[in-house]
Amino acid sequence: xxxxxxxxxxxxxxxxxxxxxxxxxxxxxxxxxxxxxxxxxxxxxxxxxxxxxxxxxxxxxxxxxxxxxxxxxxxxxxxxxxxxxxxxxxxxxxxxxxxxxxxxxxxxxxxxx
Amino acid sequence: xxxxxxxxxxxxxxxxxxxxxxxxxxxxxxxxxxxxxxxxxxxxxxxxxxxxxxxxxxxxxxxxxxxxxxxxxxxxxxxxxxxxxxxxxxxxxxxxxxxxxxxxxxxxxxxxxxx
Numbered sequence: 532x533x534x535x536x537x538x539x540x541x542x543x544x545x546x547x548x549x550x551x552x553x554x555x556x557x558x559x560x561x562x563x564x565x566x567x568x569x570x571x572x573x574x575x576x577x578x579x580x581x582x583x584x585x586x587x588x589x590x591x592x593x594x595x596x597x598x599x600x601x602x603x604x605x606x607x608x609x610x611x612x613x614x615x616x617x618x619x620x621x622x623x624x625x626x627x628x629x630x631x632x633x634x635x636x637x638x639x640x641x642x643x644x
Numbered sequence: 645x646x647x648x649x650x651x652x653x654x655x656x657x658x659x660x661x662x663x664x665x666x667x668x669x670x671x672x673x674x675x676x677x678x679x680x681x682x683x684x685x686x687x688x689x690x691x692x693x694x695x696x697x698x699x700x701x702x703x704x705x706x707x708x709x710x711x712x713x714x715x716x717x718x719x720x721x722x723x724x725x726x727x728x729x730x731x732x733x734x735x736x737x738x739x740x741x742x743x744x745x746x747x748x749x750x751x752x753x754x755x756x757x758x759x
Contacts, residue, residue: 574750
């Protein structure tokens, strides 16, 4: 059965303290790994899609990397405005629905000044 | 990126009633998707709504409980029928985007509380 696990569930960082969020997956036929940011009371905001092991993408203080079993979201010198829940999701080749993403439960990041 | 709006943004409903959620996209899209985010749980796909055809439901979701309409390429509705407290969730509309559908966007969500 396809599975996506995110860790830690919650992470508290001081402003400027870099860290990484983990997303491990066990799927048959990965067709994309997606990262989202979700603020309280809002829908997920698309960040990145990664497709193959070794791929990296960056956006401001965020960098996402992908291996054959997991993805990391590295946050460099975070600021309080980076506080949010970060969601990981995978698209697989199971079934024919492109829009079916399997989500993890997210990591709630709090950055305090 | 697609701009998605949903109505209502939140509602509190009584057990046994129904609520229809609207989703509007700023561009024409072939497929629209409805997701549910239960408290403490991961987002889960409910169904895929294609214009001009019946919606396709995921395992565990049925049309009688979650009827969907897709009258045109920019609009869809999801109805939550005969509600119970277990239906209290955030309901989100989603569309594909980007080159080769390499991006997927979500609306702001409808927060539903059933008493």
